[in-house]
Amino acid sequence: AMHQVWRKRQGIPWNPEQPKGLASNAAHICTTGVMANIPPADPGDLTEAFGWRDPPKLVRAIEGTLSTGPEKAVLRAKALAASLEMMKGAAYLTSLLTAGIVPALNKCCYPEEEPDSKLRAGAVGVIGRLARDGASRIAMLENETFK
Helix, strand or coil, rough: HHHHHHHHCCCCCCCCCCCCCCHHHHHHHHHHHHCCCCCCCCCHHCCCCCCCCCCCHHHHHHCCCCCCCCHHHHHHHHHHHHHHHHCCCCCHHHHHHHHHHHHHHHHCCCCCCCCCHHHHHHHHHHEEECCCCCHHHHHHCCCCCCC
């Protein structure tokens, strides 16, 4: 009855829902609850949730292992953009390094792995941003970013 208390505090009248019976509920579910043949989503419309506490998911998207379908390139581009946003704070930069962003970016820079030159350039831009931090430079040397 907490719903009733909230409505009362807001000054909104509340009447509890009256049961209508099994036949009425089943008819409602049959007419509104089923949607057949959902069209596939356009890869450009995809929104991937990269939160401040989810660097491993972000790294998997940059590696290309989060999705192997046609949306792989779109998710990789969005992950690169999200990683640049996350690198504004030292704590988040450290969590990205711990999750393994440097090997993922190294992998993304090869034409065999990523045929799209724009995404490769984006990965190089993220590596350039990483190069500003001392711990990132050490991680790049350990992962042989500079060959």
